[in-house]
Amino acid sequence: MKAVFLDAGQTLLDADPPVEAVYRNAFGAWGVTAAAGEVHRAVLETWRDVAARRARGDEGWSIGGGEASFWRRFVAEVFARVGGGALPDAMLAGLIRHFRNAAHWRVYAEVPAVLAALRAEGMKLLVVSNWDSSLPPLLTELGLTPFFDDVVVSTLVGSSKPSRGIFDVALRRAGVTADEALHVGDSLHDDYHGAKAAGLGALLLDRAGRVPKGDGVETIGSLEEVLRHIRPASGTGPAGR
Numbered sequence: 001m002k003a004v005f006l007d008a009g010q011t012l013l014d015a016d017p018p019v020e021a022v023y024r025n026a027f028g029a030w031g032v033t034a035a036a037g038e039v040h041r042a043v044l045e046t047w048r049d050v051a052a053r054r055a056r057g058d059e060g061w062s063i064g065g066g067e068a069s070f071w072r073r074f075v076a077e078v079f080a081r082v083g084g085g086a087l088p089d090a091m092l093a094g095l096i097r098h099f100r101n102a103a104h105w106r107v108y109a110e111v112p113a114v115l116a117a118l119r120a121e122g123m124k125l126l127v128v129s130n131w132d133s134s135l136p137p138l139l140t141e142l143g144l145t146p147f148f149d150d151v152v153v154s155t156l157v158g159s160s161k162p163s164r165g166i167f168d169v170a171l172r173r174a175g176v177t178a179d180e181a182l183h184v185g186d187s188l189h190d191d192y193h194g195a196k197a198a199g200l201g202a203l204l205l206d207r208a209g210r211v212p213k214g215d216g217v218e219t220i221g222s223l224e225e226v227l228r229h230i231r232p233a234s235g236t237g238p239a240g241r
Contacts, residue, residue, distance in 0.1 A: 001229075005181060005195075011108075016105060016106040032079070072092060108223065115144070125149055203219070203220050
């Protein structure tokens with residue numbers, strides 16, 4: 001193993017407060033009251049619709065006006081699902097400002113030590129993430145950029161996981177072949193199956209233990225477990241590819 005690719009959201013960092021709480025407060029300020037669970041479901045359902053459109057080629061960061069138009073459509077769909085009407089421009093602008101602010105994100109506690117250990121093992125490290133153009137400066141503000149050789153962001157390369165295209169870009173930039181790379185992320189569909197389909201090794205980061213054991217998916221509960229998979233002495237996992 002020569003390279004480790006890492007997802008960003010819910011792998012390296014997470015929104016604090018959670019996305020659904022931020023949306024709920026924003027909607028409430030415009031007179032639309034919804035339970036936290038209702039907003040959470042609306043966000044998940046909207047992401048599922050985005051994934052379905054991407055699979056058909058009808059959705060992408062470069063389609064219909066770029067990332068600004070993407071977020072307008074996305075927030076409008078979430079808002080409509082909880083009973084909102086036309087999306088107020090000021091609400092959208094406020095949400096965009098919120099999520100571009102590093103103060104509203106937290107890095108998981110184990111991340112800096114794990115990244116340092118992977119670098120000490122000689123691994124090339126890349127972030128490979130479905131995100132917009134705010135990710136590179138956000139990683140810099142959070143102090144993570146020095147750990148990485150490159151940051152591959154879907155909106156900047158025109159391809160989103162689970163598409164093979166974004167993995168091919170990462171492999172080319174890392175200067176490694178698919179069987180020399182391991183991808184780690186929290187999404188079974190985008191990260192795990194996407195990486196596998198592109199020929200990479202893969203680990204599913206399942207911090208909450210939601211994935212049933214014995215279904216053939218190789219899971220880890222913390223990024224700390226990545227180390228035993230890339231060290232030859234372990235003799236198991238993707239390092240043995």
